Amino acid sequence: MSVSQLSSRTSGPSKRSQLLGISAIRIIFEKAQSFPDVIRLELGEPDFDTPQNIKDAAIRAISTGKTKYTSGAGILDLRKAISRKLEKDNHVSFEPTKEVLVTAGATAGINLALLASLEVGDEILVPNPGWATYVYAVRLVGANPVLYDLSSQSSYSFDRDGVEKLVTPKTKAILINTPGNPTGAVLSQKNLQQVADFAIDHDLKVFCDEVYEKFLYQEPGSSDLRHISIASLPEMKDRVVTINSFSKTYAMTGWRVGYVAANSSVTDAMVKINTASSSCISSVSQLAALEALEGPQDSVTKMIEAYQKRRDVTIKVLNGIHGFNCPLPQGAFYAFPKIQGTGYNSFDLSMKILEQAHVATVPGSAFGSNGEGHIRIAYANSLSNIESALERISKIM
Ligand SMILES: Cc1ncc(COP(=O)(O)O)c(C=O)c1O
Numbered sequence: 001m002s003v004s005q006l007s008s009r010t011s012g013p014s015k016r017s018q019l020l021g022i023s024a025i026r027i028i029f030e031k032a033q034s035f036p037d038v039i040r041l042e043l044g045e046p047d048f049d050t051p052q053n054i055k056d057a058a059i060r061a062i063s064t065g066k067t068k069y070t071s072g073a074g075i076l077d078l079r080k081a082i083s084r085k086l087e088k089d090n091h092v093s094f095e096p097t098k099e100v101l102v103t104a105g106a107t108a109g110i111n112l113a114l115l116a117s118l119e120v121g122d123e124i125l126v127p128n129p130g131w132a133t134y135v136y137a138v139r140l141v142g143a144n145p146v147l148y149d150l151s152s153q154s155s156y157s158f159d160r161d162g163v164e165k166l167v168t169p170k171t172k173a174i175l176i177n178t179p180g181n182p183t184g185a186v187l188s189q190k191n192l193q194q195v196a197d198f199a200i201d202h203d204l205k206v207f208c209d210e211v212y213e214k215f216l217y218q219e220p221g222s223s224d225l226r227h228i229s230i231a232s233l234p235e236m237k238d239r240v241v242t243i244n245s246f247s248k249t250y251a252m253t254g255w256r257v258g259y260v261a262a263n264s265s266v267t268d269a270m271v272k273i274n275t276a277s278s279s280c281i282s283s284v285s286q287l288a289a290l291e292a293l294e295g296p297q298d299s300v301t302k303m304i305e306a307y308q309k310r311r312d313v314t315i316k317v318l319n320g321i322h323g324f325n326c327p328l329p330q331g332a333f334y335a336f337p338k339i340q341g342t343g344y345n346s347f348d349l350s351m352k353i354l355e356q357a358h359v360a361t362v363p364g365s366a367f368g369s370n371g372e373g374h375i376r377i378a379y380a381n382s383l384s385n386i387e388s389a390l391e392r393i394s395k396i397m
Pocket of ligand 1: 044104105106107108131177180181209211244245246247253258
């Protein structure tokens with residue numbers, strides 16, 4: 001029997017799946033395939049290869065038969081290593097057997113965290129602009145995303161007065177992302193404390209996406225820029241769900257491995273859902289991730305140094321292009337220039353740049369209404385590709 005022979009009651013996709021739109025990133029991605037010489041600055045994906053020691057660990061795992069199901073929460077040695085990492089880097093203690101879960105990247109981590117924490121009809125505060133997947137993930141669990149403004153005028157920091165007006169009896173949580181996609185903004189300790197006070201005052205959960213925590217760029221002469229985990233602030237640990245990943249830090253996007261750390265009742269619920277939906281994460285990827293955490297970290301340092309150089313070139317050149325104005329992002333690997341001076345809206349400008357300069361970027365509108373007036377340029381590409389791409393853009397503007 002073919003799909004066309006089924007009645008409309010049985011043949012169509014679920015209403016839930018129809019809540020997920022096609023993202024502008026996808027449209028650009030598909031169209032970019034038709035230009036053989038395209039330079040891709042649209043994807044949030046490191047161009048670096050996964051470090052060799054990590055690949056070797058995966059090969060060893062396969063050769064020695066570590067190819068079976070693992071615990072639904074993840075291999076215990078990996079959870080212990082994650083817990084040590086959280087203690088050392090993030091100054092917060094999580095019990096590896098009860099408070100840590102290995103996930104299929106941060107994407108699955110976010111979905112599991114929401115599924116385990118929210119009821120249908122609950123409201124959750126989501127950043128605007130923010131990573132588009134947040135809104136989709138919230139809708140998928142039947143909750144309602146309520147967008148809060150991040151403004152370029154205040155360096156995309158959390159503005160308590162603005163957010164306060166959005167709280168209703170249904171508000172259950174707030175989601176934050178630092179360093180942020182698409183803005184590259186890093187929330188300061190003072191600003192995170194404001195988020196914490198707000199969450200405590202309204203008894204909200206906090207979901208914190210920290211996948212870019214290592215992507216911080218120190219400026220000569222300025223005070224030390226540090227990533228602060230909101231879970232480490234006083235009285236916060238139990239209300240925070242921390243989401244992180246190996247994808248960006250270790251250039252491991254295709255391995256699909258990340259983790260979530262949360263109080264034991266949320267973790268227990270996430271483990272149950274993870275086990276029911278996928279049993280466990282690939283054993284080979286988990287053992288590669290263990291090596292990523294426990295092995296030498298010099299490749300991470302080298303990659304971050306390269307990103308900093310790329311960032312500096314990207315921002316300098318962008319600010320010389322007609323109609324572009326780009327503040328210096330402190331973190332992640334994205335430039336988010338204002339483009340109002342070009343006279344185009346963000347989708348039309350991204351399309352023009354793709355069609356005329358053969359450079360793929362993302363329209364800011366893909367990240368929420370406050371993203372309009374910007375485009376996102378990922379500098380996760382070689383310096384020579386970045387330079388050629390920007391030269392091409394500059395020629396058509
Ligand atoms: C803010 C943010 N969180 C999560 C992810 C997804 O990470 P993962 O590959 O671990 O699912 C991305 C990917 O672009 C991202 O930008």
